[in-house]
Amino acid sequence: MVAADNLQKIKEEATFNLAAYLQKRKKLCETALDQAIPVIYPEKIYESMRYSLLAGGKRLRPILCLAACEMIGGTISMAMPTACAMEMIHTMSLIHDDLPAMDNDDYRRGRLTNHKVYGDDIAILAGDGLLAYAFEFVATQTPENVSRERVLQVIARLGKALGAAGLVGGQVVDLDSEGKTDISLETLNFIHNHKTAALLEASVVCGGIVAGASSENVQRLSRYSQNIGLAFQIIDDILDITATQEQLGKTAGKDLIAKKVTYPSLWGIEESRSKAQQLVEAACKELETFGQLAQPLNALAHYITSRNH
Ligand SMILES: C=C(C)CCOP(=O)(O)OP(=O)(O)O
Ligand SMILES: [Mg+2]
Numbered sequence: 001m002v003a004a005d006n007l008q009k010i011k012e013e014a015t016f017n018l019a020a021y022l023q024k025r026k027k028l029c030e031t032a033l034d035q036a037i038p039v040i041y042p043e044k045i046y047e048s049m050r051y052s053l054l055a056g057g058k059r060l061r062p063i064l065c066l067a068a069c070e071m072i073g074g075t076i077s078m079a080m081p082t083a084c085a086m087e088m089i090h091t092m093s094l095i096h097d098d099l100p101a102m103d104n105d106d107y108r109r110g111r112l113t114n115h116k117v118y119g120d121d122i123a124i125l126a127g128d129g130l131l132a133y134a135f136e137f138v139a140t141q142t143p144e145n146v147s148r149e150r151v152l153q154v155i156a157r158l159g160k161a162l163g164a165a166g167l168v169g170g171q172v173v174d175l176d177s178e179g180k181t182d183i184s185l186e187t188l189n190f191i192h193n194h195k196t197a198a199l200l201e202a203s204v205v206c207g208g209i210v211a212g213a214s215s216e217n218v219q220r221l222s223r224y225s226q227n228i229g230l231a232f233q234i235i236d237d238i239l240d241i242t243a244t245q246e247q248l249g250k251t252a253g254k255d256l257i258a259k260k261v262t263y264p265s266l267w268g269i270e271e272s273r274s275k276a277q278q279l280v281e282a283a284c285k286e287l288e289t290f291g292q293l294a295q296p297l298n299a300l301a302h303y304i305t306s307r308n309h
């Protein structure tokens with residue numbers, strides 16, 4: 001019996017098709033995002049918001065959110081408004097990150113950046129609009145079978161992950177560190193954990209919360225996602241060096257030009273890659289107790305280190 005179980009496990013592991021899974025989930029998320037923001041008066045702002053929101057991207061945050069919800073026993077419809085909110089917030093952070101006052105980038109997701117098309121003023125407002133709408137969307141669109149108490153928890157987590165205690169704080173230290181050569185590993189980890197991992201963590205944890213995860217499982221999801229969050233940024237900084245603009249959809253080699261201290265600049269590419277791999281393995285260990293149910297989140301963790309864009 002044990003042997004038969006093992007055989008079944010090996011078979012299921014071998015048959016999980018990540019590419020097909022990603023493609024399907026991406027489509028689901030994109031349909032929901034498209035429907036979330038219709039164009040009304042004043043059209044310019046909705047068009048600008050949609051320009052960046054519907055420009056492709058891996059949709060990793062919403063996909064992680066749905067996967068965590070399902071692993072805990074919830075349904076896709078319970079988590080979809082939260083998943084969409086994650087992508088709205090992420091898109092806001094990209095629009096603002098690309099502004100001339102921040103990283104001053106001309107390309108994102110394979111097209112001109114928002115401010116290059118709509119101007120700095122509308123790009124700032126498009127980010128603001130997406131950010132505000134994300135919270136409204138969770139509060140008003142989450143279905144009735146998710147208790148209001150859980151919705152409130154999601155909203156609180158989102159605010160924290162985003163604000164000065166999260167993404168905003170990480171961006172501030174990131175900007176402060178530009179051009180400095182004496183950045184400590186501690187500071188570098190602070191930047192990554194805040195500017196990148198905080199929103200990834202919220203995506204996973206909030207997916208679990210809408211499904212009613214116990215506090216123990218929230219902790220597991222939290223540790224899983226902190227590990228993949230750091231791994232994600234290490235790989236992002238490796239790709240900035242090794243990938244092309246066509247692959248990335250954004251200008252490559254920016255970190256070197258901006259004199260940013262990154263994992264690869266401190267330790268080289270191979271060492272950084274192996275650090276990211278260790279983090280992914282540590283992440284997956286957190287989910288062992290979920291057995292086969294953890295297959296999508298395990299595969300998504302490995303995707304973070306194997307991706308080429
Ligand atoms: C947090 C960082 C490093 C910005 C890029 O995020 P992604 O690489 O997830 O961008 P998209 O696929 O969503 O465009
Ligand atoms: Mg930046």
Ligand SMILES: [Mg+2]
Binds near residue numbers: 097103
């Ligand atoms: Mg940038």
